[in-house]
Amino acid sequence: MPWTNPRSSIRKSLLTLLLPAAIALMVAAWIVHGLLLERMARGFVENRLQDEVAFLEHQLRQSGPEEIRGIAEGDYFEEVFHHAFALRIGNQIHSSPELWTPMLEPLLAEARSGFVRKTNPGTETAIADFLAFRKALTLDDETVVIVVAEDLSTLQHSQQELHLWTAVVSGILLVLLLLAIWLAIRLSLRSVGRLQQGLKSLQTGASNRLDMEAPAEFQPLISQLNQLLDTLDQRLARSRDALANLSHSVKTPVAAIRQVLEDDTRTLDPGMRQQLAQRLSDIDRQLESEMRRSRFAGPQAGMAAQPVNQSRDLLWMLGRLHPDKNFELETKLSPDTRWPIEEHDLNEILGNLLDNAGKWSRRSSVLFLSDTGDQLIVTVEDDGPGADTDELSTLGNRGVRLDEQTPGHGLGLAIVREITERYGGSLVFGIAATGGLTVKVRIPTGNRP
Structure with a gap:
């Protein structure tokens, strides 16, 4: 106003x-x-x-x-x-x-x-x-x-007397009404004071979440704040896991290289030099994989995602990373469509699935986006070698890889599974019509992380 x-x-x-x-x-x-x-x-x-x-x-x-x-x-x-x-x-x-x-x-x-x-x-x-x-x-x-x-x-004269008494009674009622309004406002806004105290407790570390016992008008605000805190905690845990995995994967080849270089009793023959170069290449690929995963992250959390625009950006980026392969998008959604998923989380899902498909595909990978009204569906198919039926159940577990020759540590699909489960969704693996792998993510529209 x-x-x-x-x-x-x-x-x-x-x-x-x-x-x-x-x-x-x-x-x-x-x-x-x-x-x-x-x-x-x-x-x-x-x-x-x-x-x-x-x-x-x-x-x-x-x-x-x-x-x-x-x-x-x-x-x-x-x-x-x-x-x-x-x-x-x-x-x-x-x-x-x-x-x-x-x-x-x-x-x-x-x-x-x-x-x-x-x-x-x-x-x-x-x-x-x-x-x-x-x-x-x-x-x-x-x-x-x-x-x-x-x-x-x-x-x-009688009317005026009655009207005067009415004015007196109205004045008394007005005073009572003003007091009632003041008291109602004071009592209603006590929840704001409790919310303020909760924020102070959150700031001082006395509590880690806001109390959900609040009026209905403040429930969405408290839910969004708690959701933001959950997201920050999960990202912190994810960053720690990524650093731990990277440290663990890099520590062994670095120790081996250091041991060879510190051993002055041995000469570096061409075979040893080739092994050292291979170890350094493994480290480089691991660092590049982590850097690529960080590039897939969205710029800001807490915003509604635009799946079509984000998919096009990721497909363009992957086309640059894999110039010999074709990435396609098939969807009936308009570019202005918004999904109730954080932009960072959707980028993690799409980026890891498309990066995995780009590594394994022979020529092409296809991304399908659809919205059934109660579910948001993301499907990625490639024309790669696929996987055996008994191996599909193990995909998406942290550290599991089907081919040790392909760069990576088996963390991408595990990250997708963790994000999907936070939204109450499911991650399903199958065999595509082209013989490659198909990965389908289903997220209910009524759920929030």
Whole structure:
């Protein structure tokens, strides 16, 4: 919102928005109450005036021609009526009480029906504000005009008193509402304080993960933070494993070369020189393999992966590393498709599978990408020598290799298996139609590492 500071505290923002809104709504409710009270009171008065005019008309119609004047001149209606009234029968006028006579008799001059509102007539003794209902009719060929009126000043005074008490009650309710809003905000934001304490504990090393017992709005944030911590721990463990494997694989040939070079009693014949060169070549290939694996890693973690674009980049890189082989991509996914997998992890999966296929293939390797809605599927096929059926179950185990002549240490497929299992997926090996190896990775879309 443009009128709020995005860097201000949540408590301050909520109070800034909710308190004026509560005050404005309460004031609006009080104003609407006054308008409704005025309307209801006027409607009540109008109904009473119409009822009394109807009663008076009924009595006049039931009386005989000679009784009409007697009724009008008597005190019958003064005893029955609750309002001031005036009658004009022909040229005779009768009104009650006398205080209302100056105000009601002018209304009898017009033979029209309807409500008449008079405010501040200008006389000190007159009623300041009144409402009258006038009805004209004909009885025995004589024009009869009936006017019934009620003083509105008393009613308005009662309305104002009621409206004032409503304002007092509304003020009390407003204060209670403001206190309730303040208390609700304070209690609701206690979880933010717990999250802040959890982050401090995480920073000081008192805990290694954030507590998941938090409101639903913070659950995705806490889950992503814990996921990031898991990813960092796993990458640290993976880096340590890679360094340990590299150290172990390099240590033996280095020790052998060192032993030969330190033995001054032996001469380096051409055969020995060739062995030393072969050992150094093995070390170089091992280092190159680790460097290539590091190049397959994505630039940043925590981002949704774009499988099509990443696959094209990796296929181009592998085409440069293996210029004598062909790498193809087959998919119906659009380039903008995103998968809920970390970019680094997807690069590890694709890079290791394609690198393995590039080493073993004779001419070509094919990468298939598909999305079934509940599963993300990555399939890599090559036209290499393949593997025996009984050997397929051992693939993907750390350190297992089917051919010692091919550079590598059997870690690539193991890394793919570890990443796949972190996402709740599966890694399946099979024989391709071309006779080579086919590797299929299935990752459920609802799972996160």
